[in-house]
Amino acid sequence: MTLxxxxxxxxxxxxxxxxxxxxxxxxxxxxxxxxxxxxxxFLFYLVGGALAGAIxxxxxxxxxxxxxxxxxxxxxxxxxxVMIFLWIVPVVNGAFGNYLIPxxxxxxxxxxxxxxxxxxxxxxxxxxxxxxxxxxxxxxxxGWTAYPPLSLTTPATGQIIxxxxxxxxxxxxxxxxxxxxxxxxxxxxxxxxxxxxxxxCWAMLGTSILVVLSTPVLAGTLVLLSFDIIAHTGFFNPSLxxxxxxxxxxxxxxxxxxxxxxxxxxxxxxxxxxPVHARKPLFGYTTMVYSIMGIVFLGLIVWAHHMFxxxxxxxxxxxxxxxxxxxxxPTGIKFxxxxxxxxxxxxxxxxxxxxxxxxxxxxxxxxxTGVALAQVPFDIHVHDTYFVVGHFHYIVYGGTVFVIFASxxxxxxxxxxxxxxxxxxxxxFLLTFIGFNLxxxxxxxxxxxxxxxxxxxxDPQFELINQVSSVGALLMAISTLPFLIxxxxxxxxxxxxxxxxxxxxxxxxxxxxxxxxENWHGEPPLVEEPYGYGVEPGELSLAATSGREIWAVGxxxxxx
Amino acid sequence: MRIPAAILTLLAGMxxxxxGLWVGQNINLLPEDASLNxxxxxxxxxxxxSIGTILLIGIAGLIVYSLVRFRRVNGDHGDGVAIEGNxxxxxxxxxxxxxxxLFVGIYSYDIYERMGGMxxxxxxxxxxxHGDAAEGRTWAGISPVAQGADASEPTLPVEVTAMQFAxxxxxxxxxxxxxxxxxxxxxxxxxxxxxxxxxxxxxxPQFRLKQDxxxxxxxxxxxxxxxxxxxxxxxxxxxxxxxxxxxxxxxVDEPQTFADWVxxxxxxxxxxxxxxxxx
Numbered sequence: 001m002t003l004x005x006x007x008x009x010x011x012x013x014x015x016x017x018x019x020x021x022x023x024x025x026x027x028x029x030x031x032x033x034x035x036x037x038x039x040x041x042f043l044f045y046l047v048g049g050a051l052a053g054a055i056x057x058x059x060x061x062x063x064x065x066x067x068x069x070x071x072x073x074x075x076x077x078x079x080x081x082v083m084i085f086l087w088i089v090p091v092v093n094g095a096f097g098n099y100l101i102p103x104x105x106x107x108x109x110x111x112x113x114x115x116x117x118x119x120x121x122x123x124x125x126x127x128x129x130x131x132x133x134x135x136x137x138x139x140x141x142x143g144w145t146a147y148p149p150l151s152l153t154t155p156a157t158g159q160i161i162x163x164x165x166x167x168x169x170x171x172x173x174x175x176x177x178x179x180x181x182x183x184x185x186x187x188x189x190x191x192x193x194x195x196x197x198x199x200x201c202w203a204m205l206g207t208s209i210l211v212v213l214s215t216p217v218l219a220g221t222l223v224l225l226s227f228d229i230i231a232h233t234g235f236f237n238p239s240l241x242x243x244x245x246x247x248x249x250x251x252x253x254x255x256x257x258x259x260x261x262x263x264x265x266x267x268x269x270x271x272x273x274x275p276v277h278a279r280k281p282l283f284g285y286t287t288m289v290y291s292i293m294g295i296v297f298l299g300l301i302v303w304a305h306h307m308f309x310x311x312x313x314x315x316x317x318x319x320x321x322x323x324x325x326x327x328x329x330p331t332g333i334k335f336x337x338x339x340x341x342x343x344x345x346x347x348x349x350x351x352x353x354x355x356x357x358x359x360x361x362x363x364x365x366x367x368x369t370g371v372a373l374a375q376v377p378f379d380i381h382v383h384d385t386y387f388v389v390g391h392f393h394y395i396v397y398g399g400t401v402f403v404i405f406a407s408x409x410x411x412x413x414x415x416x417x418x419x420x421x422x423x424x425x426x427x428x429f430l431l432t433f434i435g436f437n438l439x440x441x442x443x444x445x446x447x448x449x450x451x452x453x454x455x456x457x458x459d460p461q462f463e464l465i466n467q468v469s470s471v472g473a474l475l476m477a478i479s480t481l482p483f484l485i486x487x488x489x490x491x492x493x494x495x496x497x498x499x500x501x502x503x504x505x506x507x508x509x510x511x512x513x514x515x516x517x518e519n520w521h522g523e524p525p526l527v528e529e530p531y532g533y534g535v536e537p538g539e540l541s542l543a544a545t546s547g548r549e550i551w552a553v554g555x556x557x558x559x560x
Numbered sequence: 561m562r563i564p565a566a567i568l569t570l571l572a573g574m575x576x577x578x579x580g581l582w583v584g585q586n587i588n589l590l591p592e593d594a595s596l597n598x599x600x601x602x603x604x605x606x607x608x609x610s611i612g613t614i615l616l617i618g619i620a621g622l623i624v625y626s627l628v629r630f631r632r633v634n635g636d637h638g639d640g641v642a643i644e645g646n647x648x649x650x651x652x653x654x655x656x657x658x659x660x661x662l663f664v665g666i667y668s669y670d671i672y673e674r675m676g677g678m679x680x681x682x683x684x685x686x687x688x689x690h691g692d693a694a695e696g697r698t699w700a701g702i703s704p705v706a707q708g709a710d711a712s713e714p715t716l717p718v719e720v721t722a723m724q725f726a727x728x729x730x731x732x733x734x735x736x737x738x739x740x741x742x743x744x745x746x747x748x749x750x751x752x753x754x755x756x757x758x759x760x761x762x763x764x765p766q767f768r769l770k771q772d773x774x775x776x777x778x779x780x781x782x783x784x785x786x787x788x789x790x791x792x793x794x795x796x797x798x799x800x801x802x803x804x805x806x807x808x809x810x811x812v813d814e815p816q817t818f819a820d821w822v823x824x825x826x827x828x829x830x831x832x833x834x835x836x837x838x839x
Binding site: 357 | 590591608612626639662757763769770771774
């Protein structure tokens with residue numbers, strides 16, 4: 001992959017489509033694949049958002065009057081599955097991982113480009129399969145958790161299609177994970193040390209380890225579940241001597257790490273964005289790395305905190321309480337480090353920065369309720385209620401989706417060569433932030449006071465608060481408009497960005513915007529200090545020019 | 561002359577802690593408490609709420625302060641200070657959260673023990689009398705009775721069957737079957753719960769109690785109601801299309817009223833219809 005093309009000879013006429021058509025092709029270019037993931041994920045985000053809109057419309061009134069009851073359960077199942085497996089996981093991993101990781105390690109592509117394309121092309125069919133299940137028969141109705149025996153008794157066709165689709169998406173995720181691990185560990189530019197990698201590489205390394213260790217468990221579990229449905233085996237069917245709780249253990253062995261699969265890459269992306277726009281080095285690089293690895297380790301041994309009311313033995317509850325609480329420590333380190341990164345910087349209040357700060361606030365909120373939920377006695381009251389719904393939306397939407405938007409504002413100039421419109425971006429942030437908090441903060445109160453999750457009808461005392469929450473959801477839906485307008489219009493009319501509009505030091509900015517097919521003309525740069533911003537404390541001068549000259553661009557002497 | 565920053569920081573910190581404590585003690589987000597468990601739970605909630613408020617306001621304050629104080633002035637293209645880390649500081653903010661979560665963990669363990677959650681599993685002495693010893697294994701939920709073990713107050717056994725989409729309560733001693741749960745104030749109640757179709761969950765928000773009812777695993781849940789009234793019983797685990805309608809009521813009576821109810825219903829076992837499903 002690191003062979004240099006002779007720049008003189010133009011590439012021979014390719015069988016691969018050129019221009020925009022390559023985004024619909026089996027391209028092996030990591031940047032094309034990254035954008036394929038991003039756009040495909042965003043389309044599914046719109047689908048999942050429409051499903052969320054249906055849920056919030058149903059919940060405007062305490063009675064079940066908008067959707068048929070079965071359809072409501074199909075909608076909530078599809079909403080969860082689409083948002084997790086088709087939007088967040090593919091975008092924070094696949095999209096940004098593919099686009100950025102080869103740049104960060106100084107490679108011209110991913111380690112396995114064809115596997116990479118296969119991993120992406122599993123997603124659209126799987127997604128269409130999942131959504132079409134609604135039209136073919138009926139979609140799965142047992143929630144994204146698909147707990148048996150419910151998932152064994154709901155209509156089988158929809159459940160089987162759901163399993164197939166999740167298996168395909170899990171396969172895609174594993175292919176991606178293997179590829180990232182190989183690329184980060186083996187494709188680094190000679191001379192680039194592990195501890196010089198941008199933080200996103202570490203986040204993706206940790207995430208990919210989680211993906212590779214835990215996704216196969218989900219796949220195995222779902223295969224067993226499908227046997228129970230099709231072949232009437234009794235793995236999880238109590239009436240045939242099976243055990244329903246075993247499924248929960250196996251399911252959460254993947255699905256709790258899945259939370260970290262969704263947030264660790266977001267942590268990595270924020271670690272890239274904050275130093276650039278605060279003009280300061282990332283605070284505490286080494287502790288950030290160790291805290292990622294700590295989260296990976298702890299993330300694998302906390303799954304049973306989803307099962308505190310499932311009749312788990314007391315010792316297990318105690319162990320998982322302590323283990324879960326302790327995840328707050330490495331996570332806390334990261335948040336304090338980001339705050340310290342902001343402290344004393346010269347902060348540009350642009351959309352990328354605002355979304356990143358919105359992420360910090362939302363995630364801290366979700367983290368606090370998370371530590372509370374880890375406490376068994378606390379959890380026993382609010383488990384499976386809207387408190388939990390509020391909590392995990394603060395983590396995955398307030399956390400990850402805010403970071404996805406921050407990242408789009410940050411890297412759009414690199415991808416297109418044009419800047420996004422700032423006022424529209426700030427409007428987008430304002431609407432999203434207000435809408436999000438209006439939608440999900442009141443849900444904590446509803447959960448504490450007796451509203452269970454996944455219901456189409458509820459106690460009339462929650463009507464007003466549910467309507468407030470739905471107004472928030474409407475604002476979130478509206479907030480997508482300025483974003484879409486911005487992204488489309490700026491692609492044609494945006495101000496030219498130049499190669500490095502943020503004066504950033506990480507390697508993706510040390511090439512043209514958009515970058516050439518193999519990322520750099522000439523040698524990849526050796527970036528030993530990706531966060532080398534700032535003036536030394538002693539020589540603080542306001543007139544200092546940006547960035548220390550610390551990278552060696554295309555140093556030909558380094559190549560043996 | 562300016563006030564030194566250290567003093568301002570100290571004052572801000574004190575104000576923050578006081579605000580957190582005040583919020584935790586004075587803002588009530590919880591429903592009425594009506595069981596022996598509930599006040600214990602509320603105690604934990606207040607502590608967590610205070611800590612959470614302090615953290616959230618503190619961090620939000622830091623973000624807003626940083627964004628305002630360190631915002632880039634127009635025309636300034638310089639960099640911030642090149643501080644790449646501070647090991648003592650990092651050790652400090654690793655140690656403080658570690659101590660806080662350890663404290664919270666131990667405290668919640670203590671709370672859990674006071675709620676009776678650490679009662680050993682397979683405690684056959686407890687449920688043998690309910691006649692389900694043949695089931696082999698009963699999974700414990702929270703069971704304060706196990707801790708108290710007070711012979712003075714006999715427990716009231718009730719058998720709960722959860723099904724799509726209703727709860728049915730059977731009183732083995734009086735041979736009453738009811739769609740609503742009637743219990744007396746002050747007497748421990750031991751629910752033996754089973755489900756035959758899918759997983760359900762028994763939740764009474766005012767009791768701060770929840771337990772999944774899992775097919776194939778009879779579960780024990782005990783509580784002592786402390787306030788007369790009617791409280792909702794909510795199914796909290798997705799159990800099918802009418803999950804939201806799977807609700808019932810627990811009616812906590814004064815002991816005399818409860819005895820009257822038992823007397824009225826027990827001689828002629830007239831099984832009340834299971835809670836109707838609302839459409």
